[in-house]
Amino acid sequence: MKTTRHLRPHLTRRRFVTGIVSASALASIGPYGRLAWGNTSDAELSGTQFDLEVAPLPVNFTGNDSTATAVNGLVPGPVLRIKEGDSVSIRVTNRLPEMTTIHWHGIILDAEMDGVPGISFPGIAPGETFVHRFKAVQSGTYWYHAHTLHEQTGSYGALIIEPRDTSGEPRVDRDYPVLLSDWTDENPVDVYLNLKKMGGYYNYRRLTVGDFIDDTKLLGMGTAISKRRIWNRTRMSPNDFSDVSAATYTYLMNGTSPAGNWTGLAKKGERVRLRFIGAGTATYFDVRIPGLKMTVISTDGQRVHPVVVDEFRVGAGETYDVLVDMPDDKPHTIFAQSMDRSGYARGTLTPRPGTEGVVPPLDPPVLLEPIDMMGAMAQSGGMGGMAGAMAINRPNHARTEYGPGVDMRVDNPRVNLDDPGAGLRDNGRRVLTYEDLKSIEAPTDARTPSREIELHLTGNMERFIWSIDGLKLNEAKPLHFPKGERIRVVLHNDSTMAHPMHLHGMWSDLESPDRQFQVRKHTISVQPAQRVSMLVTADAEGRWAFHCHLLYHMAAGMFREVVVA
Numbered sequence: 001m002k003t004t005r006h007l008r009p010h011l012t013r014r015r016f017v018t019g020i021v022s023a024s025a026l027a028s029i030g031p032y033g034r035l036a037w038g039n040t041s042d043a044e045l046s047g048t049q050f051d052l053e054v055a056p057l058p059v060n061f062t063g064n065d066s067t068a069t070a071v072n073g074l075v076p077g078p079v080l081r082i083k084e085g086d087s088v089s090i091r092v093t094n095r096l097p098e099m100t101t102i103h104w105h106g107i108i109l110d111a112e113m114d115g116v117p118g119i120s121f122p123g124i125a126p127g128e129t130f131v132h133r134f135k136a137v138q139s140g141t142y143w144y145h146a147h148t149l150h151e152q153t154g155s156y157g158a159l160i161i162e163p164r165d166t167s168g169e170p171r172v173d174r175d176y177p178v179l180l181s182d183w184t185d186e187n188p189v190d191v192y193l194n195l196k197k198m199g200g201y202y203n204y205r206r207l208t209v210g211d212f213i214d215d216t217k218l219l220g221m222g223t224a225i226s227k228r229r230i231w232n233r234t235r236m237s238p239n240d241f242s243d244v245s246a247a248t249y250t251y252l253m254n255g256t257s258p259a260g261n262w263t264g265l266a267k268k269g270e271r272v273r274l275r276f277i278g279a280g281t282a283t284y285f286d287v288r289i290p291g292l293k294m295t296v297i298s299t300d301g302q303r304v305h306p307v308v309v310d311e312f313r314v315g316a317g318e319t320y321d322v323l324v325d326m327p328d329d330k331p332h333t334i335f336a337q338s339m340d341r342s343g344y345a346r347g348t349l350t351p352r353p354g355t356e357g358v359v360p361p362l363d364p365p366v367l368l369e370p371i372d373m374m375g376a377m378a379q380s381g382g383m384g385g386m387a388g389a390m391a392i393n394r395p396n397h398a399r400t401e402y403g404p405g406v407d408m409r410v411d412n413p414r415v416n417l418d419d420p421g422a423g424l425r426d427n428g429r430r431v432l433t434y435e436d437l438k439s440i441e442a443p444t445d446a447r448t449p450s451r452e453i454e455l456h457l458t459g460n461m462e463r464f465i466w467s468i469d470g471l472k473l474n475e476a477k478p479l480h481f482p483k484g485e486r487i488r489v490v491l492h493n494d495s496t497m498a499h500p501m502h503l504h505g506m507w508s509d510l511e512s513p514d515r516q517f518q519v520r521k522h523t524i525s526v527q528p529a530q531r532v533s534m535l536v537t538a539d540a541e542g543r544w545a546f547h548c549h550l551l552y553h554m555a556a557g558m559f560r561e562v563v564v565a
Contacts, residue, residue: 043074046081048088052102054124054146054155055095061250061257066185068154069096069146075255076179076279077144077157084139084164090132092124096150099123102132103147104159105317105502106300106522109134111542114504116147119545119561123148139163140301141177141275141319149188151551152281154255156181160275161301168440170297170323173270180287180314180336180345181279182249183257188281192552195243195464202247205239205340205365238367239340240461240496241422243552244282246343251283253336253345261356262347268329272349275321278314281551284339284498284525286313286424287320289332289349290360294322296432300521303440312432313339313421315500317523317549320432324349333357339423339498341365366423368528372496375413375529393531395492396454400470407460409494413531415513421498421527434510437519443509445537449488453479457493457501457526457548457558464556466548472557479546479562481538489534496528499558500549505540506564523549538564 057070071077082088092102101123103115113132117123124130138161145156158177163169184191194201256262266272274294276287288294288311296307298321306323314320326332331350338344341362348356376393397409420431459466468476481487489508491501502523510518511533526532547559 043072044079044081048082048086050080050088050090051093052077052090053093053095054100054102054150057154059154061183061252062185064185069100069150070154071157074157075154076181077155079158079160079177080144081160081162082136083162084136087133087135091129092132093129094124094126097126099125099148100150100155101147102144102155103504104132104134104142104144106142106319107134107159108137108505108507108540111505111540111544114544116504116545119543136161138301140298140303141277141321142301143179143277143279143319145279147545149192149551149555152182152184152188152191154183156279158275158277168303170273171271172273172323174264174266174272175275176264176272177254177275177277178334178347179252179254179277179279180283180285181252181255182244182281182283183252184244184248184250186248188551191244191248192555195552196556199243199461199464200237200240202243202245203237203239204245204247205342239365240368241340242282242284242338242342243464243497243550245340246338249283249338249343251285251336251338251343251345253334253347256347258344258346258359263353263356264347264349265351265353266324266326266349267351268326270326272324272326273321274324274334276314276319278316278318278500280316282316284313284315285336285345286311286339286363287334287336288429289324289334290358292324292327292332294324296437297321297323299437299519300523302520304519305438305440307432307436308430309432309436310429311424311427313424313525315498315523315525315549316551317500317502318521318525331355331357333359335360337362339421341423363423363427368422368496369425371414372422372528373408373410375410375531376415377412395456395531397456398469401456401458401494403470405460405463405465405467405472406458406470406494407462408496410492410529413492413529415531417512417518417532419527434518435512439517439519441520443507443517443520443535443537445486445535447486449486449535451485452488452490454490454492455560457491457495457499459495459497459553459556459558461495461497464552466553466556466558468558468560473559473561474557476560478543479560481536481562481564483538483541483564485538487536487538489536490531491524491526491534492531493526493528498525498527499553500525501546502549503536503546503562504544505542506536506538506544509535511535540564
């Protein structure tokens with residue numbers, strides 16, 4: 001079997017995975033204390049044939065013993081490196097007491113190799129082995145993960161496809177995958193049931209009478225009342241950024257907690273490629289390296305014209321490759337705070353192991369704004385150049401949206417792509433937006449779409465019901481994409497939460513507001529009260545999944561089957 005394995009020999013497997021620290025040690029250094037453990041990105045397999053084993057593994061990320069779903073005894077699983085053009089064979093063996101899967105996120109392959117139980121195959125039963133075979137027809141940064149709740153418990157890893165033609169690749173001295181994820185000691189089923197009991201179960205930032213008094217003193221009574229009127233009328237909360245927070249989550253960078261300080265070596269004058277992978281099950285991360293610029297060179301494995309930024313937001317399922325030039329021999333912190341500002345993951349780029357950079361404080365939490373509920377109807381004051389990009393669109397709300405499962409409908413959505421999102425607007429840093437992303441290569445299919453399909457991202461936040469057009473997966477008929485057609489898919493967000501929408505098996509070509517090709521992706525984040533469109537070429541026969549990549553939203557029903565025939 002042509003496989004190469006790289007693993008630092010002085011790290012035991014258990015220490016490698018968890019960076020164990022005792023509860024008493026955590027108590028002495030605080031929840032974001034600083035201890036140095038192993039570098040999980042050193043676990044790597046390369047070649048054309050791989051053996052992966054999914055099995056339980058005792059771990060301790062929080063000071064409490066728990067059990068992860070590990071791949072080859074690692075969380076995250078080993079980095080898989082393959083070459084564009086190669087045909088690969090990946091044997092996945094299930095050592096768990098229940099069915100599991102591996103999905104190859106963003107990879108173009110045959111439907112039966114995609115790894116989605118109930119859609120393209122039945123799953124991998126306990127004790128069984130399933131062989132995934134596909135030819136790498138693309139290159140770039142991708143990842144793999146369970147398409148079950150095992151994704152929450154550690155079953156994920158990086159998948160890097162090296163280009164056959166390297167002439168367009170940047171020169172780099174270091175190359176690190178950086179997986180950003182969220183860990184809970186709770187059973188994921190319990191997390192889901194808690195959310196079903198109360199949508200804001202993990203939201204500890206509800207507005208109080210004290211907050212209202214403070215606003216009255218600062219803004220005046222009239223403004224303070226106006227600020228809350230819209231939210232009170234709709235029985236929604238302007239704090240609803242995320243369903244699950246640091247109330248139960250510990251945020252991880254390459255499987256290492258903030259106290260563990262994942263470390264990537266980099267010296268003065270070196271250029272580092274960081275391959276950020278949004279592996280959060282319920283978390284958007286806002287990423288920056290204080291004091292250093294990042295040059296974004298690709299998203300979802302696809303090269304883009306370089307963009308220099310201070311910060312970017314990565315949704316669940318998305319990937320971003322950035323270049324960083326090391327200006328000195330000092331340690332620099334990679335800081336990835338959760339969108340709701342309840343916690344963070346962090347690591348360090350440094351020339352010397354055991355050192356660390358300054359860890360910045362979390363940004364102050366902010367509230368959602370009227371634009372996040374009313375879209376283009378909201379006042380655009382204080383939002384810079386976005387006002388000119390607003391447009392009023394008349395949506396087609398399906399009759400199935402009118403019911404107890406939908407608590408909000410946006411009649412005048414915004415279509416602009418230059419908004420970095422709530423919490424990042426006007427923060428004094430240069431923040432990436434979708435408008436900045438422009439693919440280097442144009443789509444090979446330049447046809448005008450033959451049909452348009454409009455889908456509404458809907459839900460009831462208090463009841464934790466998530467759906468498309470007001471229908472959950474088990475209530476809806478599959479979407480039919482005639483094979484060979486070029487189709488425009490319009491995604492209309494009728495909620496105050498962002499949804500990273502992932503179509504399996506085919507590329508999603510995001511359009512600009514004037515319907516020009518913008519950027520090719522496999523996961524498109526649709527902001528609150530926003531309407532975006534993408535073009536899809538239905539060139540992959542079979543049954544495919546199309547869903548929100550926030551795991552609990554998908555489980556709650558924001559999912560469709562797509563049939564290409």
